[in-house]
Amino acid sequence: xxxxxxxxxxxxxxxxxxxxxxxxxxxxxxxxxxxxxxxxxxxxxxxxxxxxxxxxxxxxxxxxxxxxxxxxxxxxxxxxxxxxxxxxxxxxxxxxxxxxxxxxxxxxxxxxxxxxxxxxxxxxxxxxxxxxxxxxxxxxxxxxxxxxxxxxxxxxxxxxxxxxxxxxxxxxxxxxxxxxxxxxxxxxxxxxxxxxxxxxxxxxxxxxxxxxxxxxxxxxxxxxxxxxxxxxxxxxxxxxxxxxxxxxxxxxxxxxxxxxxxxxxxxxxxxxxxxxxxxxxxxxxxxxxxxxxxxxxxxxxxxxxxxxxxxxxxxxxxxxxxxxxxxxxxxxxxxxxxxxxxxxxxxxxxxxxxxxxxxxxxxxxxxxxxxxxxxxxxxxxxxxxxxxxxxxxxxxxxxxxxxxxxxxxxxxxxxxxxxxxxxxxxxxxxxxxxxxxxxxxxxxxxxxxxxxxxxxxxxxxxxxxxxxxxxxxxxx
Amino acid sequence: xxxxxxxxxxxxxxxxxxxxxxxxxxxxxxxxxxxxxxxxxxxxxxxxxxxxxxxxxxxxxxxxxxxxxxxxxxxxxxxxxxxxxxxxxxxxxxxxxxxxxxxxxxxxxxxxxxxxxxxxxxxxxxxxxxxxxxxxxxxxxxxxxxxxxxxxxxxxxxxxxxxxxxxxxxxxxxxxxxxxxxxxxxxxxxxxxxxxxxxxxxxxxxxxxxxxxxxxxxxxxxxxxxxxxxxxxxxxxxxxxxxxxxxxxxxxxxxxxxxxxxxxxxxxxxxxxxxxxxxxxxxxxxxxxxxxxxxxxxxxxxxxxxxxxxxxxxxxxxxxxxxxxxxxxxxxxxxxxxxxxxxxxxxxxxxxxxxxxxxxxxxxxxxxxxxxxxxxxxxxxxxxxxxxxxxxxxxxxxxxxxxxxxxxxxxxxxxxxxxxxxxxxxxxxxxxxxxxxxxxxxxxxxxxxxxxxxxxxxxxxxxxxxxxxxxxxxxx
Ligand SMILES: [Zn+2]
Ligand SMILES: [Zn+2]
Ligand SMILES: [Zn+2]
Ligand SMILES: [Zn+2]
Numbered sequence: 001x002x003x004x005x006x007x008x009x010x011x012x013x014x015x016x017x018x019x020x021x022x023x024x025x026x027x028x029x030x031x032x033x034x035x036x037x038x039x040x041x042x043x044x045x046x047x048x049x050x051x052x053x054x055x056x057x058x059x060x061x062x063x064x065x066x067x068x069x070x071x072x073x074x075x076x077x078x079x080x081x082x083x084x085x086x087x088x089x090x091x092x093x094x095x096x097x098x099x100x101x102x103x104x105x106x107x108x109x110x111x112x113x114x115x116x117x118x119x120x121x122x123x124x125x126x127x128x129x130x131x132x133x134x135x136x137x138x139x140x141x142x143x144x145x146x147x148x149x150x151x152x153x154x155x156x157x158x159x160x161x162x163x164x165x166x167x168x169x170x171x172x173x174x175x176x177x178x179x180x181x182x183x184x185x186x187x188x189x190x191x192x193x194x195x196x197x198x199x200x201x202x203x204x205x206x207x208x209x210x211x212x213x214x215x216x217x218x219x220x221x222x223x224x225x226x227x228x229x230x231x232x233x234x235x236x237x238x239x240x241x242x243x244x245x246x247x248x249x250x251x252x253x254x255x256x257x258x259x260x261x262x263x264x265x266x267x268x269x270x271x272x273x274x275x276x277x278x279x280x281x282x283x284x285x286x287x288x289x290x291x292x293x294x295x296x297x298x299x300x301x302x303x304x305x306x307x308x309x310x311x312x313x314x315x316x317x318x319x320x321x322x323x324x325x326x327x328x329x330x331x332x333x334x335x336x337x338x339x340x341x342x343x344x345x346x347x348x349x350x351x352x353x354x355x356x357x358x359x360x361x362x363x364x365x366x367x368x369x370x371x372x373x374x375x376x377x378x379x380x381x382x383x384x385x386x387x388x389x390x391x392x393x394x395x396x397x398x399x400x401x402x403x404x405x406x407x408x409x410x411x412x413x414x415x416x417x418x419x420x421x422x423x424x425x426x427x428x429x430x431x432x433x434x435x436x437x438x439x440x441x442x443x444x445x446x447x448x449x450x451x452x453x454x455x456x457x458x459x460x461x462x463x464x465x466x467x468x469x470x471x472x473x474x475x476x
Numbered sequence: 477x478x479x480x481x482x483x484x485x486x487x488x489x490x491x492x493x494x495x496x497x498x499x500x501x502x503x504x505x506x507x508x509x510x511x512x513x514x515x516x517x518x519x520x521x522x523x524x525x526x527x528x529x530x531x532x533x534x535x536x537x538x539x540x541x542x543x544x545x546x547x548x549x550x551x552x553x554x555x556x557x558x559x560x561x562x563x564x565x566x567x568x569x570x571x572x573x574x575x576x577x578x579x580x581x582x583x584x585x586x587x588x589x590x591x592x593x594x595x596x597x598x599x600x601x602x603x604x605x606x607x608x609x610x611x612x613x614x615x616x617x618x619x620x621x622x623x624x625x626x627x628x629x630x631x632x633x634x635x636x637x638x639x640x641x642x643x644x645x646x647x648x649x650x651x652x653x654x655x656x657x658x659x660x661x662x663x664x665x666x667x668x669x670x671x672x673x674x675x676x677x678x679x680x681x682x683x684x685x686x687x688x689x690x691x692x693x694x695x696x697x698x699x700x701x702x703x704x705x706x707x708x709x710x711x712x713x714x715x716x717x718x719x720x721x722x723x724x725x726x727x728x729x730x731x732x733x734x735x736x737x738x739x740x741x742x743x744x745x746x747x748x749x750x751x752x753x754x755x756x757x758x759x760x761x762x763x764x765x766x767x768x769x770x771x772x773x774x775x776x777x778x779x780x781x782x783x784x785x786x787x788x789x790x791x792x793x794x795x796x797x798x799x800x801x802x803x804x805x806x807x808x809x810x811x812x813x814x815x816x817x818x819x820x821x822x823x824x825x826x827x828x829x830x831x832x833x834x835x836x837x838x839x840x841x842x843x844x845x846x847x848x849x850x851x852x853x854x855x856x857x858x859x860x861x862x863x864x865x866x867x868x869x870x871x872x873x874x875x876x877x878x879x880x881x882x883x884x885x886x887x888x889x890x891x892x893x894x895x896x897x898x899x900x901x902x903x904x905x906x907x908x909x910x911x912x913x914x915x916x917x918x919x920x921x922x923x924x925x926x927x928x929x930x931x932x933x934x935x936x937x938x939x940x941x942x943x944x945x946x947x948x949x950x951x952x
Contacts (some may be wrong), residue, residue: 156482170657212707216805225769231688231893234820235732235790236764236781242730245793249725254718256711256846288712293701296714296848305712314711316809317721321793321802324816329692329856331818331893335790340800344710369730372772380805417807431521 004153005404005469006087009462011147016458019143020126023457024118026100026135027128033078033101033169036071042078042165045100049081049138049163056145058085058161059120061185065173066363080177082185083161085145092186092398092471093158095429096464097197098138099167102130105142110448125451132439132452137195137460138163140438142252144465156472167196175424182428191394192425192433195464199440200413201282205402205463207395208435210310210414211422213345213385215354218321219247219362220338223373228333240337241323248339250365252315256298256308258343260315262357267312268347273391274311277412278303287441310414314344346414351382377450380417386423386433387414394432397470404470405463432476436467480629481880483739485938487623492934495619496602497919500592502576502593502611503604509554509577512547518554518641521576525557525614525639532621534561534637537661538651541642541649556653558661559637561621568947569634569664571905572940573695573897574614574672575643578606579922586924601927608915608928613671613936614639616914620941632948643672643897648814651900655924658904666952668901668909671940675916676889677758679880681939683871684911686890687898689821689861691830694797695838699849704809714847716813717799721852724815726841728791732784734819736791738833744823749867750787753888754779763917769782785794786890790820820892827858846911862899862909865889870908873946880946881939908952912943 012019031045032038033269053060064080069075078101086227105115113119126136141159148155166436178186193288200206221240228237252258282304289295300307308314321338324330343354366375388395390412419435426433438460443451489497502614507521522538529536538555545551554577581591589595594604602612617635624631638756640650644721654662675682697716706714728734744869760778765771775781784790797814819830835853841849866888878886902909914936920926 003864062912083752090626105942115932122866152650174685194600214707214807214809218805223770223772228768229893230794230818231690231820231891232785232816233768233786234792234892236774236892237768237770238774239728239732239792241793241795242728242732245721245724248721254714254722254847256715256718292704292709292713294699294713298712298714308711309708312711316706316710316715316807317717317799318706318806318808319717319800319810319813321794321800323793325795325799325801327798329694329818330794331690331692331792332794337795340805342710342805344707363571370525371730415707416710416712417705420802 001469001473003148005466007151008147008153009134011151012143012458012462014265015147019139019457019461020246020454021119022139023126023131023136026139027118027130028116030116031101031130031165033166033365035104037076038075039075042101046078046081046165046470048406049100052142053083056142056149058083061112063177065177068172071374077173078099078165080174081163082181084153084158086158086160088158091158092190093160094468094471095160095162095186095189095192095425097162097192097425098141099134099164101136101165101168102135105129106231108328110159110271112449120454124454126454127449127451129450131450132194132443133445133450134167136452136457137438140195140461141466143461147465155221156469157283157313158188159468160186160476171421175420178424179428186429189429189431191431191471192429193436193467194419194422194433195436195438196419197435198414198435198443199282199437200411201287204282204408204411205406206411206413206437207390208413208437209390209395210387211308211385211418212416213349213383214342214418215345215351215382216342216380217358218338218340218380219376220336220375220376222336224335227335230331230333233333237333238373239333240373241334241371241376243366243369243371244320244337244339246369247362247365248317248341251341256314258313258315260357260361263313263354266349267352270311275279278306281306281354281411281413307417313346313349315341317341319426346385347387351384355379383418383420384423387428388432388434392432393466393474393476394434394471397474398434398436398467400470401463401466405459406465439464477945481942483627483630484623484941487627488619488934488938491619491623495615495933495937496930497595498615499602499607499612502615503594503606504592506592507577507606507815508580509642509643510650510797511580512549512551515551518577522554522557522641525576528618529559532618532625534559534621535805536560536637539653541653544648553649554641556650557637557639559635559638559656562631565632567632567634568666569636570944570947571636571638571662571665571668571901572617573638573668573670573901574617575610575640577641577644578609579644581605588925596930600930602930602933603925605926607926608919609921609926610643610672612928612933616671616933616937616940619937623941628709632945634664635944636662647897650897654900655904662905665907666946667792667907668905669912669943670870670895670898670909671912671914672892672895673911673913674919674921676887677763678918680758680884680887680890681882682887682913683866683874684891685866686786686863687861687894688892689825689827690818690894691821691858692799692816692818692829692856693834694816694854695720696812696852696857697849698812700809700811703811703839706807706809707808713809714849716849719808719842719845719847719849719851720796720813720815722795722845723838723841724793724817727793727817732790734789734791736833739789739819739830742825744828746787748816754782757782757887757889770774774912779895785892787822789822789825791817793817822861823863825861827860831855834844859894859896860899862902864909868908869950869952870910870947873950874910874912874943876946877939877942880942881935927946942947
């Protein structure tokens, strides 16, 4: 394997300008899925991929997620592209996921360059919308296949592909297709790899094995039949804002402790293996201070900060709908106010149990207020947390690949947010899922000046290939 | 006096259709002071009044409040019209105030009729914008002078007039003019009467002797340098919304008790005279329930409810600027949030003392949170409460006039809001000020379908005249 990998790495080095031209070609297609006017560009990007799959002799089929309504217009959803490169029963079958749509971008938002023209700057950063999220990683898989073909090397695994064009706009229709294909296109899959997140820092690759879930709530308090003037009615009515503020203040302490009884009960204890993974992580408080542009962090060390981000639940108060929210001074008693908050959940918390705790507690606290107002709680959406075992061969293979390409052991990370498709794959296929990022923390995936470093793109292409080689040596 | 008053009342009865035609004429002038496009109509209304003053041989001068900027346009402010009807040193000089501008009104807001066309309905209600606020009362004074002239009756007092055209838009420039004229146009004034508020209920006239003040605050809590995603940063930073919610929840209890130490200390004790004035008031809990379109009142009887409205302070939380306030579910940690609240103050509270209590308490409470965020308190505006003695001859005369016209003793009321010009007159002239309303509680001054009942207009015209007659019999 060593000789084959060496040949592969050399080929990638040799072809890097080709890869960059290819990235230039796809960045030039403004496949913004959330813009009605640009929806045809998402289809164009899908066609570009189909042409590429054909060129590389990758078998593929399209799945049609149907239509949806956006800004009052009924629109066709771009196809989910299912690919299969090899169907050798003697090899592992690895499912890779990527998305070919991108976030919106306008030069006037503050981009230094034209967002849909790939520009390499003096630091070797490849600037352009979609460079890192998620066109670079998609090309990484395809570049690897091309390099193997040029070398006449047998591909180490069967590659099963799932590319969608709606990730930045809610992945409409994708879940149904994944569930439907679990016993279809995906039936032979042994493990899943998603390359659509980022290193923890700037220098060290990581494998991501966990994501938090979310339970998003609204608490509505309703009092008078209409907004009242505080001069005329202040001091005569139960004011909904007063009740709501009392309730919201009871949910979380100023130090981030969730005050809802029962919520912390199901938090999985810290294992020795997990604990041991923290000290070496490419992260420090300065990184965090820089990211938040302030120093108001809850913890005085980076380990507690990272645990706060991804392995413990948190509760954030987002705002209040229905109250006076404009600048200036309005003397209104709002008639109905709706507090919004969400709980980021972690294993082994379950949405149903969170719901029960939240409802009981808020109802109890509201009862204590002895208010004549009406209160109602609603869960707007809930997603489960996800965690994978990083002792699984899927992770072990990826870790070895990182060592081969970068000469270091990867960081084992989780993320504080959610990537819903991760859980869908795990639940539908019941296989280990790995998040294997290509880009860095500073890539600015959803911001202006999105970039992918040349080195991340080229070494990342090697990494994805090496990971598949490493996988072929494991049995699971 | 009785014969003269009888003749005056008869004349008013006889001329009522003339008065209604006059009201129709002025309602047809859409003198909306807060609408750039309608500003010329405010001037037109001012010219209508000047023509009327000339016709009635009332001496007058204009004062120019200058210009102001509204919606980015520099606009001329409509003139303050100063009138003098009689300058006999043997008579009392009574200053009457009114405003000739109106609130905005559009048919499509839900008006049953064209807002700027006076319509009398089957119930004898004169519907139209400005009918009750404040064109009806202004005409009341002028109708009275006309009636006296027709009868060849000597006018009982010297009438000093102050009509402004910016009341519904902050009375810009008025205070300076009042202060400047204290020793000028207003130098001989013995008492002041403002007819620009409403009866407490539907059936019984009232004299209004008190208004609450207001101290309006914003509390800003600033944390991260920019809004953060709650997935990535929830659990790692001190969230400004958490701190702010804790502070706001400490200001007022769900039962309306202000929790800021020291705030209640200066509340004037209830006197026996005031206490005795409540039981007979034309008000019940149903009136309040109807006004708020709900039953979430703090008190179980109308006396406590009225005291809550106007003789005790109250604290209302108006809303939060900078937090997520739209419908839907956004997972943001807002970087800077600004809570808005105000305290309605009563005698003998003073803004400086309120400020000191608020600042000390909030600073102490914020310190207890041990937050790394920054907090700042600012008083956006402050107005003092006002209360007059209803044993003053100005009130005694008005009460006698009510008995003459309506055959009942008036309610002695206060209001929960503020009418800033009241305090300006009192402080600048150091004379007793009386609020003598013409319209009813249900007139809908700032709402759709504003109206003035024909009986309130006609009996109100008698009342204003009778009040001046009664005043002439008192020495003070
Ligand atoms: Zn992505
Ligand atoms: Zn993205
Ligand atoms: Zn008014
Ligand atoms: Zn008004």
